[in-house]
Every structure is written in C-alpha cells, then in structure tokens.
Amino acid sequence: MMSTAIFVAVAIFLVLFLLLIMRREEVEEQESVQADGSTQRECRDTLQHPGLALRIFSREDREFILLMRSPRLQRIYQEERRKVALHWVRQTSREVSRIMRTHGLIARQSRNLDASAEAKLFFQYLQLRFICGLLVLLIKTFGPHALHDLASYAGELSQLIGRALPDAAAANHVASSGNPGTP
Amino acid sequence: MSDPARLVTMNNAYDDLLRRTLSSIQSDLTRLIYLASTRDYNSGVYHHEGLSARYGPESTRVALRAAHKDIFYKLIALSLEELVNELEIYVRISREAPTGFIHTWQELEPYRVAVPMEVDSTMVQLFLSNIRLALEVLRFRQEHSQAYPSASSLQPLLGR
Numbered sequence: 001m002m003s004t005a006i007f008v009a010v011a012i013f014l015v016l017f018l019l020l021i022m023r024r025e026e027v028e029e030q031e032s033v034q035a036d037g038s039t040q041r042e043c044r045d046t047l048q049h050p051g052l053a054l055r056i057f058s059r060e061d062r063e064f065i066l067l068m069r070s071p072r073l074q075r076i077y078q079e080e081r082r083k084v085a086l087h088w089v090r091q092t093s094r095e096v097s098r099i100m101r102t103h104g105l106i107a108r109q110s111r112n113l114d115a116s117a118e119a120k121l122f123f124q125y126l127q128l129r130f131i132c133g134l135l136v137l138l139i140k141t142f143g144p145h146a147l148h149d150l151a152s153y154a155g156e157l158s159q160l161i162g163r164a165l166p167d168a169a170a171a172n173h174v175a176s177s178g179n180p181g182t183p
Numbered sequence: 184m185s186d187p188a189r190l191v192t193m194n195n196a197y198d199d200l201l202r203r204t205l206s207s208i209q210s211d212l213t214r215l216i217y218l219a220s221t222r223d224y225n226s227g228v229y230h231h232e233g234l235s236a237r238y239g240p241e242s243t244r245v246a247l248r249a250a251h252k253d254i255f256y257k258l259i260a261l262s263l264e265e266l267v268n269e270l271e272i273y274v275r276i277s278r279e280a281p282t283g284f285i286h287t288w289q290e291l292e293p294y295r296v297a298v299p300m301e302v303d304s305t306m307v308q309l310f311l312s313n314i315r316l317a318l319e320v321l322r323f324r325q326e327h328s329q330a331y332p333s334a335s336s337l338q339p340l341l342g343r
Contacts, residue, residue, distance in 0.1 A: 061263040080312040088305045
C-alpha cells in the first residue's frame with residue numbers, strides 16, 4: 001500500500017515537473033521569438049510535415065558525419081541538431097497549445113458539447129505535452145539522438161549482463177524446456 | 184481577367200520558368216539562390232522582366248514565389264551528404280577559391296537571404312543549420328586535402 005502511494009506520488013511529481021519544464025521552455029521561446037522578430041515566420045504548417053522530424057533526427061546524417069572521423073565536426077553536428085530539435089519540440093508544443101486555446105474558446109460557446117470527446121481530446125493534449133517535456137529533457141541531457149542512443153545503450157547493457165552471467169543461458173534453457181508450449 | 188484564366192496564366196508562367204530558366208541551372212541550391220535574387224530585399228516582391236512581358240507582373244510574382252518555395256522544400260528533404268554535394272557544385276560554379284568562399288559564407292551567412300518568406304520556422308532553422316554543417320564538412324575536406332594530398336585524392340575533392 002505504502003509503495004503504491006510512493007509510486008503514484010513520484011509519477012505525479014514527474015508529470016508536474018515535465019509540465020513545468022514545458023511551461024518554462026514556452027516562455028523562453030516566446031521571449032526569444034519576440035526578441036528576434038521572427039513572428040512573421042511563425043509556423044502554420046508544422047503539424048502537416050511529419051517528415052520534418054525524420055529529417056531532424058536522421059540517422060543517415062549522423063552516420064555521414066561519423067564517417068568523417070572528426071571530433072570537431074561531430075561536436076558541431078550535435079550542437080546544431082540539438083538546437084533544431086529543441087526548436088521543433090517547442091514549436092510543436094506551442095502550436096498544439098494554440099489550437100487547444102482556440103478550441104477552448106469555441107467549445108465554451110457550444111451548446112451540444114460531447115463531454116467524452118472533450119475529455120479524450122484533453123487527455124491526448126496532456127499526453128502530447130508530457131511527451132514534449134520528456135523530449136526536451138532527453139535532448140538537453142543526452143543530445144538529439146537520445147532515444148536511439150538510450151536504446152543502443154540498453155541493448156549493450158543487456159548483452160553485458162548476459163555475458164556476465166554465464167549460467168543465464170542454461171537457466172533459460174531449463175525454463176523453456178520445462179514449458180511444453182515452448183519449442 | 185477571370186479567376187480560371189488567371190490560374191491558367193500563373194500555371195503557364197510557372198511552367199515557363201521551370202522549362203526555360205531553372206532547367207538550365209545546374210543544381211537546386213543554385214536555383215534557390217537565383218530565385219532569391221529575383222526578390223527585392225526591401226519589399227519582398229519578385230521581379231522577372233521576360234516573364235512579366237509574357238504573363239504580366241502578378242502571375243510572374245506568384246510563379247517565382249511558388250518555385251522558390253518548391254526548391255526550398257526540395258533542399259530541406261535532402262540528406263546532409265546530398266546538401267554537401269549541392270554546395271560543392273555551387274562553389275565550383277561561383278569560380279571563387281574554395282577557402283575564400285567557405286570563409287566568406289561562414290562570416291557573412293549570405294545564404295540567410297535565400298530563404299523564402301512565410302515558410303515554417305523549423306524548416307528555416309533546419310536549412311540554415313544544414314548549410315552551416317555543409318560548410319564545416321567542406322572546410323574539413325579542404326583542410327584534410329591540404330594536410331594529406333595523396334590520401335585525399337581518393338575522395339571527391341572540392342574545387343576539382
């Protein structure tokens with residue numbers, strides 16, 4: 001009972017922390033956008049270009065830079081991609097917030113509001129804000145290829161653990177042979 | 184002029200621009216810079232004498248603006264390696280010494296004015312970032328070819 005309560009408290013704290021990060025990011029971005037006068041270029045079609053994210057987080061580009069074997073180039077590449085990736089996350093988050101605000105204004109005047117659809121929409125919005133917060137945190141901490149790097153690291157770790165425990169394979173074999181459903 | 188007739192004129196102007204002018208330009212980056220050069224720095228309005236004489240100034244502006252955006256989107260979709268190749272072609276066409284060219288582009292960032300107006304800000308950031316990276320790659324190759332002339336003969340060289 002106690003451990004569940006702690007788990008829930010940690011989860012709530014994490015969500016609030018990420019939302020706080022996103023809020024701070026949004027304020028910083030708005031200030032910088034106002035400072036450099038780039039509001040004219042404000043996105044109108046970010047959400048219509050899912051391919052853009054693939055280009056920003058492209059593995060092909062990263063491998064091309066790695067082939068050069070220049071630490072300086074790699075550092076510059078990481079820094080450049082980090083900036084663009086953060087810009088993309090912030091912009092996506094800001095754009096969705098703007099859409100939700102507009103939707104909220106319209107919904108307030110609507111007479112036949114579908115409560116379940118609204119709740120679902122709001123939940124999806126919270127999910128997206130949470131993912132954006134997580135992405136900002138990951139990109140800032142581990143770089144633009146954070147998810148791929150973390151997955152690779154997890155793979156390497158599991159291999160290391162597998163090698164460190166020589167009897168694990170035998171134990172697995174015994175476990176699977178004991179299960180008649182397993183080939 | 185009615186709306187359908189205007190649309191046909193705009194399409195004709197666009198096709199003419201692609202067929203006669205842009206097809207004779209060697210690379211997409213060079214096309215982008217050419218199209219940006221037809222835009223007035225202060226007003227942002229596009230001008231082209233030949234096209235205007237044939238299709239009128241309004242259709243010409245729309246055609247140039249559309250072509251500018253289309254080429255920009257094509258460049259955004261390129262991988263970094265492909266963009267480096269595009270930049271390499273542009274350096275060759277410019278007939279400037281590669282070292283001087285790279286230095287000037289890194290200092291002045293003239294490619295910033297090649298960006299069309301009213302495009303997504305992340306795309307702009309990605310384009311500018313990719314050009315900066317492509318310049319760094321060319322610089323690295325240039326320095327590498329000077330340091331190891333025999334080894335670099337196996338690689339595609341800048342300014343060959």
